Amino acid sequence: MYIPHAKERPMPAQLDQDMQAKAEQRIDQLLFDAHAAELALVQTLLAHIAMTPASTYRSGLESHLRETRDHAKRIQRHLSGRQHRRGLMQVGYGLATTALGQAIAVGKLPVDLARGMNGEEKLLRNIRDECASEAMEIAMYLTIEQYAREVEDHATERLAASIRADEERMLERLFAQVPRLTADAVAADVRGSSQYSMLRTGAVDGVRSVAASAARSVSRTASRAARRSAPVGGSSAKGSRPSVRKPAASSSLTRSPATSAGGATKRAASKPRSAASKPRASAASKSRSATASKARSTSASKRASTKRRGVSA
Numbered sequence: 001m002y003i004p005h006a007k008e009r010p011m012p013a014q015l016d017q018d019m020q021a022k023a024e025q026r027i028d029q030l031l032f033d034a035h036a037a038e039l040a041l042v043q044t045l046l047a048h049i050a051m052t053p054a055s056t057y058r059s060g061l062e063s064h065l066r067e068t069r070d071h072a073k074r075i076q077r078h079l080s081g082r083q084h085r086r087g088l089m090q091v092g093y094g095l096a097t098t099a100l101g102q103a104i105a106v107g108k109l110p111v112d113l114a115r116g117m118n119g120e121e122k123l124l125r126n127i128r129d130e131c132a133s134e135a136m137e138i139a140m141y142l143t144i145e146q147y148a149r150e151v152e153d154h155a156t157e158r159l160a161a162s163i164r165a166d167e168e169r170m171l172e173r174l175f176a177q178v179p180r181l182t183a184d185a186v187a188a189d190v191r192g193s194s195q196y197s198m199l200r201t202g203a204v205d206g207v208r209s210v211a212a213s214a215a216r217s218v219s220r221t222a223s224r225a226a227r228r229s230a231p232v233g234g235s236s237a238k239g240s241r242p243s244v245r246k247p248a249a250s251s252s253l254t255r256s257p258a259t260s261a262g263g264a265t266k267r268a269a270s271k272p273r274s275a276a277s278k279p280r281a282s283a284a285s286k287s288r289s290a291t292a293s294k295a296r297s298t299s300a301s302k303r304a305s306t307k308r309r310g311v312s313a
Contacts, residue, residue, distance in 0.1 A: 023151040024082070030144045031079055031156070034163075037140065038072040041133055048126045053201055057123070057177045061130075064170045071163050078159055119196025120185040127174055127181055134171040138164055 045065045052058040141164035148156035188194040 020151075023147075023153070027144070027148060027151070027153060027156055028079070028082065030140075030147065031075055034137075034140055034144060034160075035072055035075045035079065037137060038068050038075065041068050041137070042072070044129070044133065048130065051119075051122060051201055052126070053119075053197060057127070057181065060170070060173045060177070064173075067166050067170070071166070074159060074163070078156065118185075118188050118194055120181070120188040120194060123196075124181050124185045127178060131171060131174050131178075134167050134174065137167045138171065141167065 042065065045061055045068060049058060049061050049065065052061060141160045145157050145160035145164060148154070148160060184195065188196070
């Protein structure tokens with residue numbers, strides 16, 4: 001974009017103290033005006049987005065809303081860096097300008113919402129206002145940029161040039177949307193084929209987004225509460241305590257590898273001893289059976305002799 005340069009005139013190498021103070025005071029006022037304009041544009045964009053259906057046009061408005069908020073923050077930070085140079089008069093002027101811009105923007109919202117016979121006409125009127133606002137901001141930042149260059153305030157000059165470039169890009173995007181919105185308005189007014197739907201506007205989409213976010217939050221809260229209230233290990237519906245099966249101390253599944261290996265070694269060592277003791281056990285049992293048979297035969301012979309003495313007597 002072509003920027004006309006101011007007429008060349010001799011400037012001192014360094015401004016004297018009085019001239020420097022006047023220049024800084026004037027730049028502060030211009031920056032306050034720009035800050036108030038950005039805050040007012042935020043309110044206007046919010047209202048226009050709320051009545052605009054999902055489209056490339058609304059995406060551009062949402063993108064510029066983020067840019068506009070960033071512009072206001074950058075100007076505020078720049079003014080804060082110059083705060084030690086300002087007096088009470090400059091601070092009061094800035095607060096009054098900001099409050100006036102906000103009041104104008106809020107007061108204009110009902111007019112934006114009510115004007116127009118149909119949705120297409122509302123959008124067409126909105127984009128005309130947005131183009132006018134962008135053109136005004138471009139001129140405003142061009143003024144700040146040129147004034148700062150004249151008084152050698154390079155920081156303010158760079159800030160104004162950067163924001164002006166953003167506003168010029170937005171104005172070009174808005175110009176590109178005007179033919180489509182005009183065609184939609186003609187179709188609604190002349191042919192009676194309106195495509196505008198309140199169910200697709202930014203306001204309704206915002207309500208849906210808030211409702212979905214609230215539902216997700218409630219679901220997460222319920223899940224956390226259920227996890228906290230659930231007993232460890234689970235329980236029956238009657239609240240009985242869960243039975244825990246204790247492992248058997250002698251179970252081979254609970255033995256360690258070292259214990260199992262030791263037991264196997266002991267069993268292997270005991271097998272030869274049991275095998276060697278078998279002959280001794282069989283010999284002892286034979287001796288006991290022979291003694292028992294002798295005792296039985298002796299007792300039988302005693303009973304027989306007793307019977308014979310009784311008969312002879």
